[in-house]
Amino acid sequence: MDRISNLPDELLVRILSFVPTTKVAVSTSILSKRWExxxxxxxxxxxxxxDCPVSECEMLRCFLDRKLPLHRSPIIESFRLELSNSIFKPENIKTWxxxxxxxxxxxxxxxxxxxIDPPKFPNILPSNLFTCKSLAILKLAGEILLDVPPGVSLPSLKTLKLQRLRYFNEETLQRLLSNCPVLEDLVxxxxxxxEESVGKMTVAVPSLQSLxxxxxxxxxxxxxxxxTPALKYFKLMDHNMSDHYFLIEKMPNLIEAYLEVFLPDSNSIFGSITSVKRLSICSDTNMLNGGFVFNQLEHLKVCICTLFASADQLIELLKASSKLKRLDISFFYQHTPSGMVCWNEPTTVPECILSSLQSFSWSKYRGEPEERDVVVYFLKHARHLETATIKSSESSGVSKSEMLKELELSPRASATCQLMFD
Structure with a gap:
């Protein structure tokens, strides 16, 4: 320890920065005067x-009240607070x-x-947070009231993550976003x-790349x-049970999208993401009535619930995706659908199956006749297919050997296709 203590302060501080928590780093102060x-x-x-117990939370509150003002580093790279007890009062948190x-x-x-209860959602954020020129990342989660003052300006903020907050009014989020000129990542x-209405939520950020x-x-x-015209990654999980409108402008630079939506009509969503290259879809509602073309789409991942709601939807997606190289049928949820709707083999084969599809996979395959017919259809028509991967479901009533035998005996358009079964 004496040899380590003789190292320069800068190096010792760097060593301390690798310990698991600040609490552990502080405990090193008992080693010697040099470490105090x-x-x-x-x-x-x-x-x-x-899961902080009351006694530990009280010690932490006292420590932060006394010691945090004495912190000497001219730059704090990150400050993280995990609060889970009423001992932490809004005035304490604001001061820290x-x-x-x-x-x-x-x-x-x-x-x-x-x-804190009441109020359940306290205002623990000081007003000068919203004018911090150095702040690049802001993450807020849980029982926090977000009340953004009129003079907000966050010129360096690139990442913003807001989870399960209460918003002061419907202008709160829009006011914050409109004053983050370099924002790239938003959750x-x-x-x-x-119980309180969020009202209309607007996300209008020219610089945003991930939403x-x-x-x-x-x-x-x-x-x-x-x-969000510059967006490259888009994830939308809209599970809302009530009627609500939505407007999504074109995203010409989009590379990847994940859609988990249960809206009566999803056409306007698909119309905004036609440039996407990788697309994941989970939806049991009507899709693709607008004649959209996904001329850049290379990888499509479809939730089984989408396929089970209407097998025709998958064919429509494939017809709109002439350059598709990879198709995955998988689960986005834990539950297993009760059964697939009747599969009617289409009269015409989508162009991508004939000319570009190289990889096909199915997770949680149960070997039911309708499922088997879909897999056989791809094997029969996909001329350039290189791999077909089938992962069986634990709840399947058909043995793995039976499933494999059925598929191995089916005709294949590609002589080089490898059928892999797990």
Whole structure:
């Protein structure tokens, strides 16, 4: 230990930065006088945990009140708080965040669970958070009220993650986003069973490259508008049970999309993502009535519930995707559908099956006649197929050997296709 203690402060602080938590780093102060204050130079601070007992939370509150103002690092790379007890009061949290902001904070991550009741969603964010010039990453989760002041300006913010928050009003999110000129990555997960209406949600960010939006089943939402022309990754999980409008503008630069939607009509969504190269779909509603063409699509992943709702939907998707190289049929949910609708072999074969499809896979295959007919159809017509991978379901009533034998005996258009069974 003496040899290590003789190292320069900068190197010792770097060594401390690799320990699991800030609490462990602070505990090194008992090693010697040399180590007593080294933790105060740590650029990354991580405090609290979700299952923190009351006694430990009280010790943490006292420690942060006394010691955090003494922190000496001129730049705090990240400040993370995991709060799970009513001991943490809004005024305490605001003070801690303000201290971190005064050190040119670059990342703030706060998770608040069952902290204060009432009010259940307290305002724990200081106003100067919304004018921090150095902040590049902001992550907020849980019982937090987001109230954005009029003078908000976050010129360096690139990543914003908002999960299960309460919004002060329907302008709150739009005001925040419109004052983040370089924002690239946005995640918004709305709160389940929220009695207050979110109203209209607007995401209009010219610089945004990645967007993930989750709307739960019981969310009081009027509708949403998305205007993100530079977007490359788009994830939409719209499980909302109530009627709501939506408007999604064209995304000409889109590379990957994940859609988990149960809307009466999804046409306008598909119309906005026609440039996508990798697409995952889970939906039991009507799709592709608008004659859209996915002329860049190379990889399509379809949830079995989509196929089980209507096998014709898969064929329509394939007809619209002439350059498709890979098709995966899989589960997005844990439950198993009760049975597939009757499969009627189409009179014409989609162009992609004949000319470009190279890989086909089916997860949770149960060997039912309708499922077998679909797999046989691809084997029969896919001329350039290189691999066909079938992963059986544990709940299947058909033995693996029977499934494999049925498929191995089926005709194949590709002489080089490898049939793999798991």
């Amino acid at each position: 204050y080294l933790w105060m130079w740590l650029p990354k601070l991580d405090y609290g945990r979700k 965040v303000e201290t971190a902001l005064s050190r040119c904070l670059r990342e703030l991550d706060i998770s608040s669970h069952d902290v 918004v997960d709305l709160h389940e069973f929220d 993930s939006l989750y709307i739960p089943y019981w969310q009081n939402l009027d509708g949403f508008v998305i205007e």
